[in-house]
Amino acid sequence: MADPSSYRPKPGQIPDSPGVYRFRDEHRRVIYVGKAKSLRSRLANYFQDLANLHPRTRSMVTTAASVDWTVVATEVEALQLEYSWIKEFDPRFNVKYRDDKSYPSLAVTMNEEFPRVQVMRGPKRKGVRYFGPYAHAWAIRETVDLMLRAFPVRTCSAGVFKRSAQIGRPCLLGYIGKCSAPCVGRVSPEEHRELAEEFCDFMAGRTGTYLRRLERQMQEAAEEMEYEKAARLRDDIEALTRAMEKNAVVLADATDADLMAVAEDELEAAVQIFHVRGGRVRGQRGWVTDKVEEIGTPGLVEHALQQLYGLEQGDAVPKEVLVPALPEPVEPIAQWLAERRGAGVSLRVPQRGDKRALMETVQRNAQQSLILHKTKRASDLTTRSRALEEIAEALDLDTAPLRIECFDISHLQGDDVVASMVVLEDGLARKSEYRRFQIKSFAGQDDVRAMHEVISRRFRRYLQEKQKTGEWPEGENGLDGDADGAPTGSSGPAAELHGRDEDGRPKKFAYPPQLLVVDGGKPQVAAAKRALDELGVDDVAVCGLAKRLEEVWLPHEDDPVVLPRTSEGLYLLQRARDEAHRFAISYQRNKRGKALKASPLDAVPGLGETRKQALIKHFGSLKRLRAATVDEIREVPGVGRKTAESVVAALSRTAPAAPAVNTATGEIVEDEGT
Numbered sequence: 001m002a003d004p005s006s007y008r009p010k011p012g013q014i015p016d017s018p019g020v021y022r023f024r025d026e027h028r029r030v031i032y033v034g035k036a037k038s039l040r041s042r043l044a045n046y047f048q049d050l051a052n053l054h055p056r057t058r059s060m061v062t063t064a065a066s067v068d069w070t071v072v073a074t075e076v077e078a079l080q081l082e083y084s085w086i087k088e089f090d091p092r093f094n095v096k097y098r099d100d101k102s103y104p105s106l107a108v109t110m111n112e113e114f115p116r117v118q119v120m121r122g123p124k125r126k127g128v129r130y131f132g133p134y135a136h137a138w139a140i141r142e143t144v145d146l147m148l149r150a151f152p153v154r155t156c157s158a159g160v161f162k163r164s165a166q167i168g169r170p171c172l173l174g175y176i177g178k179c180s181a182p183c184v185g186r187v188s189p190e191e192h193r194e195l196a197e198e199f200c201d202f203m204a205g206r207t208g209t210y211l212r213r214l215e216r217q218m219q220e221a222a223e224e225m226e227y228e229k230a231a232r233l234r235d236d237i238e239a240l241t242r243a244m245e246k247n248a249v250v251l252a253d254a255t256d257a258d259l260m261a262v263a264e265d266e267l268e269a270a271v272q273i274f275h276v277r278g279g280r281v282r283g284q285r286g287w288v289t290d291k292v293e294e295i296g297t298p299g300l301v302e303h304a305l306q307q308l309y310g311l312e313q314g315d316a317v318p319k320e321v322l323v324p325a326l327p328e329p330v331e332p333i334a335q336w337l338a339e340r341r342g343a344g345v346s347l348r349v350p351q352r353g354d355k356r357a358l359m360e361t362v363q364r365n366a367q368q369s370l371i372l373h374k375t376k377r378a379s380d381l382t383t384r385s386r387a388l389e390e391i392a393e394a395l396d397l398d399t400a401p402l403r404i405e406c407f408d409i410s411h412l413q414g415d416d417v418v419a420s421m422v423v424l425e426d427g428l429a430r431k432s433e434y435r436r437f438q439i440k441s442f443a444g445q446d447d448v449r450a451m452h453e454v455i456s457r458r459f460r461r462y463l464q465e466k467q468k469t470g471e472w473p474e475g476e477n478g479l480d481g482d483a484d485g486a487p488t489g490s491s492g493p494a495a496e497l498h499g500r501d502e503d504g505r506p507k508k509f510a511y512p513p514q515l516l517v518v519d520g521g522k523p524q525v526a527a528a529k530r531a532l533d534e535l536g537v538d539d540v541a542v543c544g545l546a547k548r549l550e551e552v553w554l555p556h557e558d559d560p561v562v563l564p565r566t567s568e569g570l571y572l573l574q575r576a577r578d579e580a581h582r583f584a585i586s587y588q589r590n591k592r593g594k595a596l597k598a599s600p601l602d603a604v605p606g607l608g609e610t611r612k613q614a615l616i617k618h619f620g621s622l623k624r625l626r627a628a629t630v631d632e633i634r635e636v637p638g639v640g641r642k643t644a645e646s647v648v649a650a651l652s653r654t655a656p657a658a659p660a661v662n663t664a665t666g667e668i669v670e671d672e673g674t
Helices: 039-046 055-063 075-089 137-147 158-167 189-203 207-223 227-245 297-309 331-341 353-379 381-394 447-469 492-497 522-535 568-596 609-619 622-627 630-634 641-652
Strands: 019-024 030-036 066-071 105-108 117-120 129-131 257-264 268-277 280-290 320-322 346-348 403-412 415-425 435-438 515-519 541-545 660-662 667-669
Touching (some): 117 137, 137 189, 257 297, 257 353, 415 568, 435 568, 515 568
Parallel strands (some): 403 515
Antiparallel strands (some): 019 066, 257 268, 415 435
């Protein structure tokens, strides 16, 4: 691990100009590329106290052994050079997007003498026109089949084309009119290229002009009594219309735009792009990336724009690009897009209307893509097995931890302290055995003390059940849901105190984990280990996963275990930690929400939720209800005199200054008219 001060440039050596900089490791490999409006200001941020740096930035500067830079004239040039260097050096600490699946595109090989229409995957080639990408290859083939009637462009491979030229006979498509048969000289290379260009123009969205021209030619042929020609043109128009109808209209004003959405968590991000041409969705693609550098949504958007348009020119860059957040600053990337297009490009965040609604659809696709990516990675048996083996090797366990329990603490500034326990068995979540805990013995922001209490309660119940049975209860693999841990899915006081399974049998804290994971670093691990030692439990391994550098801490160790960033074992521990955090947060918020819903009307005997909601709806607020008479309250449907008198009595006992609550919505109504 290098000390950044050992390679820090001397004062005044770094120019105060726009430029691009590269951090290199001890082997001179480029590990990070960045751009800056002022190289001096930006690089100074890297050479400050390590404690003030983001964990991923700290990891980068301590891995690096040198830094160099190149000065450019403008921020736009810096953007272009940054993109080129990222493509050239593939730095390990830069965000790198990868396709979340292999999307096929419709390609026209304009770089050949006789352009060919085909389905292509993978990186783009120079001189080839691309349309899409599409979700499925069969969708491209259906579209091409319909369009070949009007644009009989070659679709055969080089081998088929060469053989047909040798024997002087075209293939089947040439006989049925879906190929102009340039292989046997039915059309010249110039005529065939013109057909291919018309095909590209139609696919690029310039459909109206071509369809109107065909309709005019059809009418002229009919007037001249060339009925066969008119019928053929009619069929061409119908085929092209069907091809267009396969893409639903999403924007009524025939807009050309690309819409980009980002879904992200602390570790990964997914990007989805919808390509809209002529108001119709013509293609879709998506990427996922590991967040290996300190980056927010604006930064992810900027990198995605570079990835999307870095090799594009002209009409491939649309007039409008809609994004969830604007890069910071936005002017260089907007100018760069305009240069790529050769005309102005509107880069903005949609606020209302059809474009905002479509952006929400793209956002849902991005979220689904991220979920699907994580699910695929977690559900693969081989991957899970490798992850468990990596954990066992890294933590020096005798066997792979087939059962892992992870604990997390959550509170709101020391109030409503709760804890969660999630369970992974064979690398998969066992949600029926999740448990939640209320910390009532103390209040405050002492996560270490709370962790000690939770671990003690969980394993105390385990020892009690073991002492009762003397062996593991056959067929019962649940956990006890009493006050030491409320089961998930339970409701009501009885369920909170006496969790039972579907057969009515009490669940038990009967099975110990092979590995206990806590959300935190060395203090939380020490607290968990101390709780186990106090109970005499010595057959459960303990570790902690710290959020800052994703380090794995072990009891009685001064240095953490650092798993590789690409390690499946680290990913499994992160997933357990994140799930425990999510479960604890949701429980804590649920408790807080229930507290906010408390109302003086709860004390009225016989007054259920329906009539409470009717009273609040009728009067608008508790303040107005408190000022109402018994007769006015009786006007509410379903409220009799006795109930009205009880309501008046209950409200008269409450302080007028107490905030009113709308029980229909759970919102506090502080004043009249709110």
